[in-house]
Amino acid sequence: xxxxxxxxxxxxxxxxxxxxxxxxxxxxxxxxxxxxxxxxxxxxxxxxxxxxxxxxxxxxxxxxxxxxxxxxxxxxxxxxxxxxxxxxxxxxxxxxxxxxxxxxxxxxxxxxxxxxxxxxxxxxxxxxxxxxxxxxxxxxxxxxxxxxxxxxxxxxxxxxxxxxxxxxxxxxxxxxxxxxxxxxxxxxx
Amino acid sequence: xxxxxxxxxxxxxxxxxxxxxxxxxxxxxxxxxxxxxxxxxxxxxxxxxxxxxxxxxxxxxxxxxxxxxxxxxxxxxxxxxxxxxxxxxxxxxxxxxxxxxxxxxxxxxxxxxxxxxxxxxxxxxxxxxxxxxxxxxxxxxxxxxxxxxxxxxxxxxxxxxxxxxxxxxxxxxxxxxxxxxxxxxxxxx
DNA sequence: CACATAAAAGCAAATAATTTGCTTTAGTGA
DNA sequence: TCACTAAAGCAAATTATTTGCTTTTATGTG
Numbered sequence: 001x002x003x004x005x006x007x008x009x010x011x012x013x014x015x016x017x018x019x020x021x022x023x024x025x026x027x028x029x030x031x032x033x034x035x036x037x038x039x040x041x042x043x044x045x046x047x048x049x050x051x052x053x054x055x056x057x058x059x060x061x062x063x064x065x066x067x068x069x070x071x072x073x074x075x076x077x078x079x080x081x082x083x084x085x086x087x088x089x090x091x092x093x094x095x096x097x098x099x100x101x102x103x104x105x106x107x108x109x110x111x112x113x114x115x116x117x118x119x120x121x122x123x124x125x126x127x128x129x130x131x132x133x134x135x136x137x138x139x140x141x142x143x144x145x146x147x148x149x150x151x152x153x154x155x156x157x158x159x160x161x162x163x164x165x166x167x168x169x170x171x172x173x174x175x176x177x178x179x180x181x182x183x184x185x186x187x188x189x
Numbered sequence: 190x191x192x193x194x195x196x197x198x199x200x201x202x203x204x205x206x207x208x209x210x211x212x213x214x215x216x217x218x219x220x221x222x223x224x225x226x227x228x229x230x231x232x233x234x235x236x237x238x239x240x241x242x243x244x245x246x247x248x249x250x251x252x253x254x255x256x257x258x259x260x261x262x263x264x265x266x267x268x269x270x271x272x273x274x275x276x277x278x279x280x281x282x283x284x285x286x287x288x289x290x291x292x293x294x295x296x297x298x299x300x301x302x303x304x305x306x307x308x309x310x311x312x313x314x315x316x317x318x319x320x321x322x323x324x325x326x327x328x329x330x331x332x333x334x335x336x337x338x339x340x341x342x343x344x345x346x347x348x349x350x351x352x353x354x355x356x357x358x359x360x361x362x363x364x365x366x367x368x369x370x371x372x373x374x375x376x377x378x
Numbered sequence: 379c380a381c382a383t384a385a386a387a388g389c390a391a392a393t394a395a396t397t398t399g400c401t402t403t404a405g406t407g408a
Numbered sequence: 409t410c411a412c413t414a415a416a417g418c419a420a421a422t423t424a425t426t427t428g429c430t431t432t433t434a435t436g437t438g
Contacts, residue, residue: 012405038396047417050398054415112301156350161342161350164309165312166313202434227425228425239388239427240388247425
């Protein structure tokens with residue numbers, strides 16, 4: 001028994017999933033997303049609609065599933081030489097990616113899926129893992145690094161909050177938040 | 190001409206809107222929300238489904254509309270005697286209200302409505318207005334009060350972020366965030 | 379105070395999406 | 409290779425959604 005979930009993730013299932021995901025991504029580019037329908041996706045993917053209904057239930061769950069995939073970072077955060085600049089570089093890329101139109105859609109898709117409360121928290125875990133990586137790197141270099149929860153609360157949270165509530169957050173602001181965390185570290189860390 | 194939007198918000202429209210909102214709230218208590226359908230809501234409200242389709246488009250928009258109403262605070266924030274305790278008391282109530290199951294649903298409903306990008310930002314404005322009120326009160330008393338944007342970013346944002354991503358935020362943490370803002374104010378304000 | 383106006387509601391027929399019972403296909407482990 | 413079973417396909421039945429047209433009812437003008 002190698003890597004296996006509890007059900008039966010056989011080869012055909014995997015193919016159907018890939019094909020449906022691909023269909024969603026392709027159709028999203030060809031038309032406004034609110035025009036996508038399950039029957040249309042099914043046709044593009046070469047499966048019957050009932051397959052999608054049974055596996056995902058509705059468009060929201062399917063979109064969330066697709067979004068979660070895209071969310072997985074394809075490369076580890078860039079190493080810029082110091083803990084502080086690493087976190088700044090990461091924040092910049094994160095903020096940009098999430099503020100883009102596809103990024104916003106991804107966030108919404110994930111947040112709104114209510115099936116198995118876990119998509120959202122998986123999404124947060126991905127971010128946390130990235131930050132853990134930066135923290136470990138800093139540790140290896142003998143540098144101080146802020147608590148990862150604090151980074152989530154004081155840097156990531158405002159970035160996401162502003163995007164969701166449609167209140168642009170200028171770069172100088174989150175940059176200030178990063179600085180503040182490092183300052184605190186120096187003052188009483 | 191009294192208070193009027195640009196279209197024609199006559200008396201019948203208002204009645205239908207009220208009746209539909211009431212139907213949504215009533216049915217939500219009687220059954221799991223994912224079981225609500227537009228035809229069912231229409232029947233409960235005593236209108237035809239096409240009225241709802243034409244006015245709101247789909248369930249998401251309707252839910253967002255209802256949520257935004259509930260969001261309006263019914264009473265101004267409590268006056269506890271000092272700026273710091275005012276903000277603490279407000280944060281506590283806000284965090285509790287938003288973390289509750291209806292609160293979470295409200296947030297999601299509002300955030301996900303894409304029609305006229307404005308529901309989400311209206312929601313943020315309500316919060317900001319509350320904070321402005323606390324700030325004004327502090328000013329009247331001659332007390333310092335943190336920048337409202339900073340409160341949004343460093344206190345409200347983490348509360349909402351944690352709720353959305355299903356990562357419980359302990360009271361001691363946001364309490365610490367409030368404290369930190371007031372400390373900064375004292376140190377270099 | 380009637381009356382013309384137009385925005386929104388009702389109605390019903392047409393279309394499209396969703397659900398469901400049953401059959402078939404294809405991975406899995408013996 | 410074979411029996412087993414989870415997932416996919418198919419098609420009929422059900423529901424939801426859209427749409428053209430008619431009717432109702434606030435509004436404000438003469």
